[in-house]
Amino acid sequence: MTSTAVDFEAIKDKQRAGWETGDYPRVGNTLQIIAELLAEAADVRTDQRVLDVACGQGNAALAAARRFADATGVDYAANLLAQGRERAVAEHLPVTFLKGDAEALPVLQAGRAAIVAGAVDAGLKCLRRAVAEAEQCQDPVLRGRALSALGSALVHAIRGRDEEGAIVLHAAIQVATEAGDRTTSVVAHRELGFVEVQAGRRSTAASWLVKALALAETDxxxxxxxxxxxxxxxxxxxxxxxxxxxxxxxxxxxxxxxxxxxxxxxxxxxxxxxxxxxxxxxxxxxxxxxxxxxxxxxxxxxx
Structure with a gap:
């Protein structure tokens, strides 16, 4: 008996094409009330962070932002993200919309959680895998964030790995800049400043931190x-x-x-x-x- 490998990337490409060619807003607009009820049921409020995965045109992310939460929407359909951004601008809501594949997000989150818990080796393994998966699915925003998380972990969690961490953080800045991901760029600039502080290069540190400050928006x-x-x-x-x-x-x-x-x-x-x-x-x-x-x-x- 032989088995045939399933090309999941090809399947996702066809799914993405379907979402990007259809008139999804005609359906999505009717679901806004569901998003509002969900936000109410979850007691979303100020100072909370909300991630709307497979957000489409951003119904749930926008509902969270209306309750003053820090909302982010992730989807792989560029046209739906554009519609979400237009809606956020029209309502003056500070929602971040990112193009990304939700399948790689759990690996990135697991890596961050492992590092925070002190399981450094497991965390680094997850973060390296998150970088690889983001590259495979050609997701520049997720790749930039995974690189930033990996660089930060190398700098903070392991002594003597600052040089490798700095190389990864430089790559994160390049990817994030090209993808227009301001948030990741802020983090990577700040972390490079930290590396320079640790090395005693005060002037270079100040330069990186001034660049980070110029990009920063949130408290x-x-x-x-x-x-x-x-x-x-x-x-x-x-x-x-x-x-x-x-x-x-x-x-x-x-x-x-x-x-x-x-x-x-x-x-x-x-x-x-x-x-x-x-x-x-x-x-x-x-x-x-x-x-x-x-x-x-x-x-x-x-x-």
């Missing part, structure tokens, strides 16, 4: 960049600037609910206090950071 993005800028200022013994930037990072991170960023910036602030021999303030600040780390169950960041 979460600004909080993360300010954290690394504060770290760089601390390395230059410019403590007034360091505490100003780290303090602003902590406030922004707390305001947007990014408690891991808040914990990270507090830890760098505690280190700066320690370098100034302010032991009591260092102890109090580090305690705040550790309380947040435990609250978030951020195992990889525990000492």
């Amino acid at each position: 979460a993005e600004h909080a993360a960049i300010l954290g690394v800028r504060g770290m760089n200022s601390s390395g230059l013994d410019d403590y007034p600037a360091a505490f100003e930037r780290l303090g602003a990072s902590v406030e922004l991170a707390a305001a947007c609910g990014d408690h891991r960023q808040q914990a990270w910036s507090l830890s760098i602030m505690g280190r700066a206090h320690l370098l100034r021999d302010d032991h009591s303030q260092a102890r109090a600040t580090v305690r705040q950071s550790l309380d947040l780390v435990r609250q978030e169950r951020w195992i990889a960041f525990l000492p």
